[in-house]
Amino acid sequence: MKKYVLLFLGLSLLMVSCSNDDNQIKNGETPQLLPGSDAITQHFMWQAMNLWYFWQGDVNDLSDTRFTSNQQYTDFLEATPGPEDFFFDVLLFDEDRFSFLNSDYSELVNNLSGVSRSNGLEFNLVRFSGSDDIFGYVIYIVPNSDASTKAIQRGDIFTRVDGQQLTINNYVSLLYGSNTSYTLGMADIVGNEIVDNATEVALTKVENQVEDPILVAETLDVNGTKVAYLMYNRFLSNFNEQLNAAFGEFIAEGATELVLDMRYNPGGSVNTSRLLASMVYGTNTSDLYIRQRWNAKVQAQLSDEQLSDYFANSTGSSAINSLNLDRVFVIATNDSASASELVMNGLAPYVDVIHIGETTRGKNEFSITLVDDIDNAFIYASDREDEINPDNSWGIQPLVGRNENADGFYDYTSGLVPDITLVEDLANLGVLGDTNEPLLARALEEITGVASKVSFSAQMPAKSFASSRFQTAAKDNMYLDKPLDIDFTQLDFTKE
Template identity: 45%
Template structure:
C-alpha cells in the first residue's frame, strides 16, 4: 500500500538491514530518549555512513545498543558529542530540543520569543575581546517597535556591562533572560563610545511576517520592483504570492530581491519564490536532493522523481502562482543570507541572470527534517513521556547542474553595508538598494567613488542565529513511503 506523509513530521523505517529497528522496544525507560536519538539518526542522518557509532552493524542486538546508550545520561551529550559528524565543523546545523512545541511554532508559524530588535554583533576595531551591536531592523508589533530604537542604532553594553566575546551569549541570548537594557553608543569608527542613552526591551511571543517591504520605483524608464523578504516561512506563502501579484500588476520590468537578513527556512517556499520570479520554467528541475547512502539508493531505484524539486505554477491549496517571467534578477546578500536564500540563488543560476550585490552568503547547502519519538518518527503518536525532538541534517541541495557552494556565494558586486550609514530600508537612498538601482539602470558593476564603507570587521553573529531555528533549511513536501 502506498501512502504519503509530510517530510518534516516524517516517516517509516524502510531499511530492514538496520540491526536495531524501531520495533524493538526492549530498552529501559531511562534511556528512551537516547534510544530515539540513535535510531532516528541511524535511519535519516545525512552523514550516517561516515559516523562509526551510527553504522548499521555497530550493534548486534538491542541489548548491546542499550549498554552503549546507558553511558550517556544527557541526551545532548550523545547527540552532539558522539553521533554528529565532526560537530561543529562538518555538521554545525543539526540540533535537538526538549520542547518540540516551541520548535514547531517558530519553524512552521514564524512565532518566537523576541524583543523585535534584530541585530548583529561585531568585534570592535582592533580589539580581540570587545564587541558591539547594531540594529538591523525592528519587527512591527514587537516590544522594540514601541520603544525609541531603530535601524542603525549602536549599543556597546547590556545592563551596564560592556559586551565581549565571552559574555554576549549570557547577556543577550540566555534562555533565562526575558528582558534587558541596551546601552547605546556613537559609532566612532568602529570603537563605539557611550552616549548616555539606553533602551529597555522585553521578549514577547510574536509572529514575524517575513514580507517586510514591497514597493516599486520609476527610475530612468525602468519600473523597478523591490521586495525585502526576511524568512522562508511557509504559513505566509499566500501573502508572498500576493506581494508578487502587486509587483506584477504594477508592470515591473526589473526586480530587486532583498535577502540580506534572510536566514532561510522552507525549501518548498524557496521553490515557490523562484517560480514567482520566473514562470517560464514550470515543470523543469529547480533543485535536486542528495540523501544518505541508504535513502539515496532507495529513491534512485524506486522513485527517482522524489529527489527532484521542480518549478511550479501553483502553491498548496491550488492558487495560481503570480509569476513575473523575468530573465534577470538582482539579489541583495550578506553573511546573514543562508540556506533557502542561497537555494534561490543557486537554483536560479542555470536559468536566468542572477546578479548578487552585497557580501558573501553563509554557505549552508544542507536541509533538515523534524524527527519525533514515535513509531514512524512523525508528530502523530509522539511519545507522551517527553517532548524531545531532533532536527538533523538529512540531505544536500544541488541545482540543475549538480552544483552548490559550500563556502557561500561571493557577490557579483561586492558592496558591504555601511554600519555608520545603514540608511532607511525601502528608500532609494538606502545604500544597497541604491547600488542595485545603479546597476539596473546603467549596467555598472563599479562601486560609486563617493561611497564610504563603514565595514571594519566581519560580523561575529546575529540575533537570528540564536533562535531555535537559526539558519535552518527544512523540507516540507510529501514523501513517498511503502509499508
Template identity: 45%
Template sequence: MRLHFKPLIATSCFSVFFNIVLLISIFGCESDPINEDSSNIVNNVINFEGDLEISDFVWKSLNQYYFWQNEVPKLSDSISADLQNYEEFILKNKDPEVFFDNLLHPDDKFSFIEKNYSDLENLIQGVVASNGVEFGLLFACNNCRQLIGYVKYILPGSDASEKDIKRGDLFSGVNGIQLKIDNYRELLFNDNLDYTLNMVSINNGVFVNNGKDVSLSKKENLEINPILINQVLNLENTKVGYLLYNQFVADKSPQLNQIFGDFKNNEIDDLIIDLRYNGGGSVKNCIELASMITGQFQDQVFVQEQWNSKMTESLTLDNGDEYFLDRFISTLSDGETINSLYLNRVFILTSSESASASELLINGLKPFIEVIHIGERTVGKNLASITLYDYVKKFIVDVGVEEIKNPDHTYALQPIVLKIANKDGFSDYSEGLEPDYNIKESILDFGVLGDIEEPLLSFAISLINGKETKFTLKNSTIPLNKVKDPLMISRQGMFLDKNTVPFLIN
C-alpha cells in the first residue's frame, strides 16, 4: 500500500463504502507485486512491502475507525505526524496479527483480524464447514479436566441429520480420545472434515459409555438457515407464534417477512422469539425483525449509534446527525412491505450465549413494548463492528481506474467501531441483560425444540395463559459449568450494514 503524507495529516486516499456489511475501503496508489518485507520513502511517499504493507493497513484502519482509538496510545495521531518515525514504528511491527492484537483496548473482547476475508464473509452470511451437530461443552465433574459434550440441535440438510444423533445426546470423546479442557479445541475445531463422536449416557448421575459411536463428515460451504423452527401454536383460547432464530442474516429478511405474513394471516395473539442459540449478526436484519414485531412505531428511533470522535465528525459532515439514528421501517430494502403484527408485548428466550443483535432486539424494543425476557443472562455485547478491506487503485484497460481488493494479501479486519444504545440512550449492559425469569436449560431435561412441553417454551406458554408454573429442573448432581465454545464466540458479532454515499477522509 502506498500512502501519501502531509505534516500531521495522512493524505492517503481513504475511501469508505457502506455496503452489505459496511465494506470500508482504504486504498492508496496501485501496489506493486508483493516482495519481502521492506520499505522506502520517495517524494514523501512510504512504500511498504510484504507483511509491512498489511501492518500499515492495520494501523491506519484502527487509527481512523476503532471505537477506543483515543484511549490507545499506540493509535495516537502523533505517531503518523512524522514520516520517518511512522516508518520506523511499522518496521518494528512486522507480524500484522500480533500487531493488531497489541493495538486493542483492554476492554475489547470482540475485535479480530481474519487472514482470509472469504472465510469472514461466509461466517457473516452463515456459510461454514459443518457436520450439522451444534453442541456445547460442560465439565464432567468438579475440579476435573474431563469434558462432556451435549447436542443443542441438528442442522437440517447436514450429514448429522441423516445419522443417529439428536438434541440432548451426550458424548465424552472424539475418535476414541477423552475430551479434556486442554485438547477439545484440537479434537473438535481442527481442519479435519471427519471425526467420530463417542457417546455416553447418564446412569444415576454418572456419565457411562454406552458403546455407541457416531461418525460425521463436515460439508464445506454449508449454508445454514438460521430460521430453525417457525410455527403457530393453537392453544386453549389463544394462538401463539413461535420463531427459533439462530443468527441475524441480512438476506434472510424476505423469508422472515413471509413467516410474519403467516403469523398475521393466522391472527396470532402472542409471539415467542427464541434466541437461545443466536450470537448476533446484522443490525439491519434486527431492525427489520423489530419492525415486524411492532408496526405502530414507524419512523421512530429504534436505536442510536455512538462512534469515536473522528468518525462522528466525518459522518456528521457527510450525512448529518440523522446518520446515527436507526429507525423502525415499513419496507425491506427491496421495497417489499413489512408484515407487521402491531404487538404490544413479546416473549424472548435467551441463554448465556445470546449476544449482540439478540441483545439489541431486547434493549431496542423495551422503550416501546413489554418484553418478557426468559432464560439466562445474556453475553453483554453492546458493541458493533464493521468489515475493513484493504483497497488499492488499479488501472484497467477500457475501464479506467478502479478500486480493487489488494491482490497482495487477503487480510480483513473486524474491529469494534461503535456502541449502540436504545432510543432512551441506554447502552449499559456490558455484563449482559438480566432476564425477568432466570431459567437454565438442563441436559437431563432438554426436551424437543418447538414442542409445547420443552421446558422454556412451556414456561413462556404458562405466562401467556396466565397460569405461571413453578419451574424446576430435574434433580442432578451433574455440574452445569459451561466451557466457552470457540465457534459460538466467533458468531457473537453485531455487524453494521448501511447504504450511504462514499466519502473521503483526508
C-alpha cells in the first residue's frame, strides 16, 4: 500500500479505542456509536468532520469535549435522522458556502474526473424581472455529446422544457432531475425582450459523458503579435497531459502573449492549477506557488515543506511546457471559482495578472473527498473501494483548508475584482476563440494597443443566477489531490 494511504491508518487507530463496555469517554478518546444504532451515516460524518473540517474549532457540536458518554453521542446522532439535514444543519459552520455531499460517493468521484450523466448542453439561467419565470441561454456545447449533434449553439435562448415554462420553482426538476431526456422550447431576442418561437430541440442525457476541459486552444496572429488563447473549463487531473501539449503547441507557434479564458470554469484539482500556473510563469521549483492552511489539529502535525506547493517542472509524466510570461490576460466572471481563482492568486506575486470580466465567485477553500472507510480515516482512495462500508454509500466533500499565495494573501471571499470590467451580452455572446468575441476582443485591444472595432456596450447584460456548470455532483469544488507524504502513526491527535 502507498505511504500516503498508510499515513491515515494511524488516525483511525486513535479513534476506535473506546470499549462498548465502558460508556464514558475518557481523555484522548473520541465518541463511538453504540451497537444497534442506525445512525451509521451520521457517525461517519461526525468523525470525519471532527478531524478534517476547516472550521472544526468553531462548531460547538464538533468539539472534542462535546460528549461525555457514548450514549449521549449516539442520542445526538439519532436526533437528526436525515444525513443531509445532519450535515447541513448541524455540522456546518455558518460561513461555509461550499461544503457538500452526495448519497453515492462513486458519482461524486466520477464528477471530479469530468465524468457525468449529461447531454452536453452548458447554460446559464436568468430570471425575468418582476416574475418567477426564467429563461436559459447556451454558453457552449460539449464536443462529442448529444447536444453537439443537435441544432443548438452558443447564444441560443430557451424558455420551456417539455412544454412547461421554466420558473424559479421547477427548473431544478425539469433540467437536472432524473429524466433522461427533455425537449427545449426556444426563443428569440427581439429588441430587449425574450420572445418564444416554435422551435424545439430534443436532448438526451448520456451516462458517463466525458468533457475535455480544453474547449479552444489556438494561437492567434493579431497585428503581428502571436497570442495564445486557451478556453479552459475545469481543472481535471486526467487531462494534464493534453493541457501541457496545448502549451507545447503555443510555444511551437511562437506565442508571446496568453489570454487564459476561465469565464465558466468552476474549479477542480489544486495540483492541476499548479501545473497550469507553471505553464504560464515558469518551472523554477524553488518559487512558492501556494501554502496550505488547515484546521489547528491537522496544521500542527505538518511541516512547512508538507504545507508548501512550488511551481512544477514536470506533470509527473512529461516536462512542463512553459511560456515563461511576465504577464497574462485572464477572462474571469462570477462563474469562475476555486481553482480558477487559485491560479490568479498564485500567479499574482510573480506575474502581472490582467483580469477582464467580472468579480469572481470568491471560493478560496479547498476540500477532500471523505467516505466511510474506517481503516483509512475516511479519505477516499481508489485502491480501497472494497474497504468502504457497504451499508453507507455517502460521500462528503467538506472544506478542509485555505491556500495563500507567496505574499501570504488568501482573503478573497468576496471575489477577485477585475481590472477591466466587462459583462457578456446576451444579444452578442460571440463565438469563443473568435477575435470579435467581446471579452477576447477587449483583451486583444489591451495587448496590441490598437482600438477594437467591436462594441463593448452590452444591450442585454448576461446576469445569471444559476449555471449548469455548478449543478454536477462536483459543483464548484476545489479539491486537494496532493498526498501528504508523512507517517501519521508517529503523531498524536489526542486531546490535551
